[in-house]
Amino acid sequence: MVTTEANLTQEVRDFLNDGPKKLLIGGQWVEAASGKTFETVDPSNGDVLARVAEADKEDVNRAVAAARKAFEDGPWSTMTSAERSQVIWKIADLIEEHADTFAQLESLDNGKPVVVARRDDVGGTIDYFRYYAGWPTKIEGHTVPVGVPQTFAYTLRQPVGVCAQIIPWNYPLMMAAWKLAPALAAGCTCILKPAEQTPLSALLLGQLMLEAGLPAGVMNVLTGYGETAGAALAAHMQVDKIAFTGSTEVGKLIMQAAGKSNLKKVSLELGGKSPNIVFADADIEVAKEGAAAGIFYNMGQDCTAGSRLFVQDRVYDEVAQYVADAGNKMKVGRGLNEDTEIGPLVSEEQLQKVTGYMSIGQQEGAVVLGGGGRPSDSALSRGFFVNPTVLGQARNDMRIAQEEIFGPVVTVIPFKDVDDVIRQANDISYGLGAGIWTNNLQRAHRVAAAIKAGTVWVNTYGGTDPALPFGGFKQSGIGREMGYEGIELYTEVKSVWVNLE
Ligand code: NDP
Numbered sequence: 001m002v003t004t005e006a007n008l009t010q011e012v013r014d015f016l017n018d019g020p021k022k023l024l025i026g027g028q029w030v031e032a033a034s035g036k037t038f039e040t041v042d043p044s045n046g047d048v049l050a051r052v053a054e055a056d057k058e059d060v061n062r063a064v065a066a067a068r069k070a071f072e073d074g075p076w077s078t079m080t081s082a083e084r085s086q087v088i089w090k091i092a093d094l095i096e097e098h099a100d101t102f103a104q105l106e107s108l109d110n111g112k113p114v115v116v117a118r119r120d121d122v123g124g125t126i127d128y129f130r131y132y133a134g135w136p137t138k139i140e141g142h143t144v145p146v147g148v149p150q151t152f153a154y155t156l157r158q159p160v161g162v163c164a165q166i167i168p169w170n171y172p173l174m175m176a177a178w179k180l181a182p183a184l185a186a187g188c189t190c191i192l193k194p195a196e197q198t199p200l201s202a203l204l205l206g207q208l209m210l211e212a213g214l215p216a217g218v219m220n221v222l223t224g225y226g227e228t229a230g231a232a233l234a235a236h237m238q239v240d241k242i243a244f245t246g247s248t249e250v251g252k253l254i255m256q257a258a259g260k261s262n263l264k265k266v267s268l269e270l271g272g273k274s275p276n277i278v279f280a281d282a283d284i285e286v287a288k289e290g291a292a293a294g295i296f297y298n299m300g301q302d303c304t305a306g307s308r309l310f311v312q313d314r315v316y317d318e319v320a321q322y323v324a325d326a327g328n329k330m331k332v333g334r335g336l337n338e339d340t341e342i343g344p345l346v347s348e349e350q351l352q353k354v355t356g357y358m359s360i361g362q363q364e365g366a367v368v369l370g371g372g373g374r375p376s377d378s379a380l381s382r383g384f385f386v387n388p389t390v391l392g393q394a395r396n397d398m399r400i401a402q403e404e405i406f407g408p409v410v411t412v413i414p415f416k417d418v419d420d421v422i423r424q425a426n427d428i429s430y431g432l433g434a435g436i437w438t439n440n441l442q443r444a445h446r447v448a449a450a451i452k453a454g455t456v457w458v459n460t461y462g463g464t465d466p467a468l469p470f471g472g473f474k475q476s477g478i479g480r481e482m483g484y485e486g487i488e489l490y491t492e493v494k495s496v497w498v499n500l501e
Contacts, residue, residue, distance in 0.1 A: 007336070008265050012108075015204060017232035020051040023059055024206040025225060026066030027216025032224070033058040033364055034087040035049035040199055043111035043344040044334040044383040050459060052199045055224035060191075063220040065437075067162045067189040068238055070217030077159065077187050079458065081136035086186055088136070088211040092129035095122065098208065102201055106173055107335035111344040111384070112298060114336050125177040128212055132181035132467035133486055138184065146494075152498040157491045158266060159236055161240030164233035166186060166226070166254070167202075168246040169195035169407075170301040171344050174230040176202050179243050180219060181466075182486035190243070191220045193230050195246075197346050199223040226250065241265040241490065242393050244285040245303075247404075248430075256476075267479030267489050269303065271404040272432030274424035274453065276461060278307030279438040280314040291410075292326035294461040296388050300408035301350070303476075304433035306461055307411045308401055310421050320392045322410045324370025327408065328386030334376050334383070344383040352405030353386040358389055361400040366411065384501045394425045406432070418443060422450045431473030435461040438485075454480070 020037045022029040036054040041047060055063075071077055077083070095102060095260045109154055112121070137462075141155035165179035167362045183190050185392050193213035194202035206221040230250075234242055234257035242264050244254045251268040258264045260359055276294045278287045296307030311319045335343035345351050371389030374380075386409040391400055415421040425434065434453040437444040438444050457463065463469055469480035479489050 001330075002249045003425070004402065005475065009101050010176070011098065012104045013453060015105065015200070015359070016050050018326075021053060021199065021203050021223065023053045023055055023063070024203070024219070024221040025059065025288075026220070027210060032056065033062070033485060042108050043346050044336075044380075044385075044450075046382050047252060049108055050200065052203075052223045054355070055193075055222035055229040057228070057232045057284075058487075060226070060229055060236060061224055063191045063222055064162060064216035064233075064236050064238045067191050067220055070215060070495065071159070071162055071189040076189060076218045077217050079349065081139070084136040084185065085133050086121060086189065087213045088129055088133035091209055091214070092126045092133065093206070094208040094212055095129065096203070098127050102173055104336065105200045105204060105348070109200045110169060110172060111254065111335050111348055113343050115338055115340075116298070117335070117378045117414070121171055121174050125173050128174070128177040131182050132185040132486070135185040136187070137184070138488055139491065146309070146497075150500040152500055154496050156494040156496060158178035158494055159366075160490050161188060161490050162238060163188045163190045163241045163490065164193070164236070164239045165190055165241060166193045166230050166233065166242070166244045166246065169198040170298060170303070172198035173201040173205065175245055176205055178209055180480050181244075183483070184214075185489045186487055186490035188490050189218045191222060191233060191239075193222050193226075193233060195226065196223070196225050203488055215388065226366065231257065235261045237262045239264050241267075241294040243267045244488065245269040247271055249455065257444070265447065267481070268477040270475060270477045270482060271430060271470065272303045272305070272476050273308055273402065273428055273430045274304050274306050274435070275308045275310055275421075275451065276435035277310045277421055277425060277437065277447065278312065278315065279321050279436075279440070280312040281439050281443075281471070282459070283439060284315055289326075289343035290435065290437060290461045291319060292323045294328060295323070295410040296342065296408050299345060300410075301346065301406055304462055305406075306435050307405060307410055308425070309410050310415050310425060310427075311412060312421075313414050313416060314413045316412070318471070320369055320390060323410060323412070324390040324392075327370045327390055330388050332377070332380065332385055332387065342385075342388055342408060344385045346384070348384055354386050354405055354409060357400055357403070357405045357407070357409060358391075361391040361394070361398070361409075364398040364400060366394040366398065366400060368392075372410075393498045396427055402428060419449065422447060426450070426452050429475045432464070432476035433457070
């Protein structure tokens with residue numbers, strides 16, 4: 001039942017063979033109150049990797065109570081900020097020590113190429129914890145010169161409290177880090193719910209966090225389903241803040257649940273359909289590569305994937321064909337193989353969704369320039385593989401241009417000039433990312449200012465950094481993660497008045 005490739009670390013084998021995975025509540029590994037478990041599968045072949053506890057409402061109540069106790073009683077909230085920094089730094093050190101194990105688990109559970117998992121997911125997670133390890137000693141209020149005589153006024157920036165954090169399956173470990181690191185730096189306590197498809201790396205992370213000295217109850221992990229455990233967290237009266245990454249549809253449900261319960265603070269990082277814009281005056285060789293990498297990275301399962309590729313008329317054929325050829329040349333295979341460039345999609349559901357959009361695109365009149373459908377290699381037939389696909393001759397009003405496909409499928413749309421592309425790029429409900437490829441400085445800045453998106457990349461695409469705010473305009477989200485903005489998400493500002501007379 002369990003994958004046993006020769007190259008798996010002993011730690012991965014032990015982790016997978018160690019019986020059903022439990023929930024982390026109050027520093028203890030416990031079964032779900034119902035005793036239920038569910039399977040997590042290897043998307044490259046459908047084999048069961050492990051069974052995992054299925055949390056539900058009662059487990060949510062237990063985890064929230066543990067997080068509340070840890071928040072109110074300390075020692076996390078009462079220890080010095082320097083001590084909190086040290087624990088967060090130690091978490092990063094332990095992740096680094098177990099980097100290969102994390103990379104392999106992530107590749108097995110999600111399907112992504114292990115090389116990418118090691119470099120970006122695990123490497124990015126380490127950087128992220130280290131960046132936020134620096135913050136606890138720098139969270140401060142201000143003194144404020146108010147207009148009332150003989151009054152001393154100041155602000156305190158304090159942790160928001162108990163935080164529920166619901167994350168998706170596309171970057172399981174890194175999404176956990178994006179949520180946990182700033183919350184812990186701010187002094188909050190957390191309940192993390194990983195996606196049902198990819199629970200494993202969050203469980204290993206929980207184990208290492210305890211080892212790093214994180215006090216019991218400060219970080220709890222509830223594996224389970226969104227409709228049950230996730231919804232119970234969103235509606236819970238004792239959760240002070242909820243942070244969510246995933247679909248816009250579920251983001252709206254989370255906001256409704258927060259509104260109907262205790263008006264908990266909400267931050268949302270949602271979907272996207274990001275325009276990646278190639279002007280004819282760009283360094284076309286570089287832009288072509290950027291266009292291909294912008295969509296095929298992580299099999300297109302990326303909220304900022306450059307999935308609407310706008311190409312100026314004069315270079316349209318050249319760029320579209322290059323991206324199609326680049327996709328055709330990519331090595332599709334099992335993520336654990338070091339030479340794999342395109343692994344499987346995460347699930348059968350995503351496979352159906354993505355191949356469905358390939359058909360919809362053709363019905364709408366787009367032309368398949370590369371890829372399309374599933375690989376013919378019979379060795380891949382049990383996995384959720386699709387070919388990197390380029391849909392050309394498309395229009396921005398097609399469903400394949402307006403809806404998030406979340407696979408290695410790019411819709412290539414021609415444009416005439418700057419005004420035309422700004423209008424088309426903004427004609428969408430999303431606003432997460434955008435790319436601009438041009439050698440004209442004025443044009444780059446003009447378009448960067450005009451595009452309604454939380455991040456704009458000029459002559460590059462897709463990078464993130466723990467120091468730079470990240471989030472969405474329009475229906476791509478609310479709030480900004482990373483940087484100081486990440487600290488703001490997890491703190492409340494208190495104004496204090498002192499009468500000096
Ligand atoms: P979801 O938005 O359903 O899942 C994201 C997280 O939310 C998961 O942990 C999920 O739990 C949880 N969840 C689901 N329903 C609820 C609920 N009612 N209350 C609280 N939490 C809930 O995304 P899907 O996995 O269904 O993917 C569907 C589409 O969403 C993709 O095709 C893609 O377009 C988009 N997506 C966008 C992402 C992004 O980064 N912006 C990431 C992932 C998906 P569980 O999985 O356990 O059910």
